[in-house]
Amino acid sequence: MARRGSYAKGVAKREEILDAALEVIAREGYRKTSVREIAAAVDLSQAGLLHHFASKDELFTEVLRHRDEVDTANASADPEARLIDTFPVVVRHNSAVPGLVQLYVSLSAEAPDPMHPAHKFFTERFDRFRGELAEEIQDGQREGEFNPDLDPELAANSLLALTDGLQTQWLLNPALDMASHLEATIDSWRSNPKS
Amino acid sequence: MARRGSYAKGVAKREEILDAALEVIAREGYRKTSVREIAAAVDLSQAGLLHHFASKDELFTEVLRHRDEVDTANASADPEARLIDTFPVVVRHNSAVPGLVQLYVSLSAEAPDPMHPAHKFFTERFDRFRGELAEEIQDGQREGEFNPDLDPELAANSLLALTDGLQTQWLLNPALDMASHLEATIDSWRSNPKS
DNA sequence: GTCTATATTCAGATAGAC
DNA sequence: GTCTATCTGAATATAGAC
Numbered sequence: 001m002a003r004r005g006s007y008a009k010g011v012a013k014r015e016e017i018l019d020a021a022l023e024v025i026a027r028e029g030y031r032k033t034s035v036r037e038i039a040a041a042v043d044l045s046q047a048g049l050l051h052h053f054a055s056k057d058e059l060f061t062e063v064l065r066h067r068d069e070v071d072t073a074n075a076s077a078d079p080e081a082r083l084i085d086t087f088p089v090v091v092r093h094n095s096a097v098p099g100l101v102q103l104y105v106s107l108s109a110e111a112p113d114p115m116h117p118a119h120k121f122f123t124e125r126f127d128r129f130r131g132e133l134a135e136e137i138q139d140g141q142r143e144g145e146f147n148p149d150l151d152p153e154l155a156a157n158s159l160l161a162l163t164d165g166l167q168t169q170w171l172l173n174p175a176l177d178m179a180s181h182l183e184a185t186i187d188s189w190r191s192n193p194k195s
Numbered sequence: 196m197a198r199r200g201s202y203a204k205g206v207a208k209r210e211e212i213l214d215a216a217l218e219v220i221a222r223e224g225y226r227k228t229s230v231r232e233i234a235a236a237v238d239l240s241q242a243g244l245l246h247h248f249a250s251k252d253e254l255f256t257e258v259l260r261h262r263d264e265v266d267t268a269n270a271s272a273d274p275e276a277r278l279i280d281t282f283p284v285v286v287r288h289n290s291a292v293p294g295l296v297q298l299y300v301s302l303s304a305e306a307p308d309p310m311h312p313a314h315k316f317f318t319e320r321f322d323r324f325r326g327e328l329a330e331e332i333q334d335g336q337r338e339g340e341f342n343p344d345l346d347p348e349l350a351a352n353s354l355l356a357l358t359d360g361l362q363t364q365w366l367l368n369p370a371l372d373m374a375s376h377l378e379a380t381i382d383s384w385r386s387n388p389k390s
Numbered sequence: 391g392t393c394t395a396t397a398t399t400c401a402g403a404t405a406g407a408c
Numbered sequence: 409g410t411c412t413a414t415c416t417g418a419a420t421a422t423a424g425a426c
């Protein structure tokens with residue numbers, strides 16, 4: 001499978017680092033986490049860790065990308081599942097991982113800088129999700145599930161924005177129920193059968 | 196008016212610093228802005244500036260608080276105006292001040308840390324706005340303006356979250372029209388007269 | 391691939407004079 | 409209220425050995 005032992009080892013170490021980084025951030029908070037600390041958690045020196053990643057910012061961005069890939073892989077297990085339905089589920093799941101949410105929110109705040117590795121990541125992420133959601137909404141409109149007055153793209157953006165904003169509020173106040181807010185909004189988009 | 200010349204001067208300098216800080220952040224981005232840089236913009240040394248503020252984090256938090264106070268004062272000029280109506284207007288206005296939005300998003304990402312001065316600021320801000328918005332929505336429901344099925348508090352939270360999330364997206368892509376997204380959501384809450 | 395050691399850079403905070 | 413000077417403390421990144 002691995003072309004050489006060292007290649008497989010490099011990949012394994014990389015994943016180990018990504019997992020450890022998430023754990024340290026969860027414990028220490030994003031702002032106070034240094035590369036050194038993450039290195040210590042995987043028994044590497046700081047320099048040893050940076051052999052695997054170009055910079056601290058890239059490392060942190062890769063943690064997010066890795067998590068997205070895991071989530072996407074899980075979702076693909078059921079090809080029937082629509083993004084718009086899994087959204088509240090994923091968010092509910094995130095509630096167990098405040099460190100991940102903190103990382104997401106912090107990096108998205110830094111992403112406007114075009115030089116930051118998170119810039120590309122978030123731009124592409126928004127584009128992909130917006131497109132997919134808008135398509136699902138449009139399909140739903142054709143089948144009478146969603147209100148035909150909705151602007152699909154605008155609704156898709158709004159759902160993404162709502163999700164991000166809820167995460168910020170939830171970090172401040174973990175009693176907030178993110179999933180129920182999302183569900184209420186999505187429900188309000190459904191065609192109302194009672195009129 | 197001023198009890199002593201020095202008092203008035205101190206207040207004036209404080210405001211000058213807050214304005215300058217915003218301007219520097221707009222130019223340099225939040226992450227790369229140091230207290231030294233802001234000090235230079237108002238012809239002070241770094242130590243001279245920190246005579247007016249306890250720390251960098253407090254300074255930045257005060258910039259936001261100051262801007263909120265200005266906005267609130269403007270809104271009070273018309274006591275008829277509801278928060279829910281002025282929201283899209285303020286957001287439209289913010290589109291002219293990316294630095295402010297960047298600061299807001301960055302600090303809200305750091306606010307989960309209870310030791311950070313922004314923690315108290317954002318907690319109180321959310322509480323205040325949520326309460327006020329929920330009340331306006333309830334009033335609107337009584338008068339038949341808003342859909343009676345809405346949960347006022349949940350809708351209030353959602354509007355705040357949507358606003359925050361749109362700002363994140365807009366920083367990444369300034370072509371996004373935040374105000375129209377907000378208006379579409381608020382409109383969807385109105386009682387539909389055509390049924 | 392990993393380490394040690396260090397270069398670099400820089401920041402926020404504080405002491406004490408004026 | 410403001411300055412100069414300095415402390416203190418980091419943290420990232422890199423060079424070069426093993």
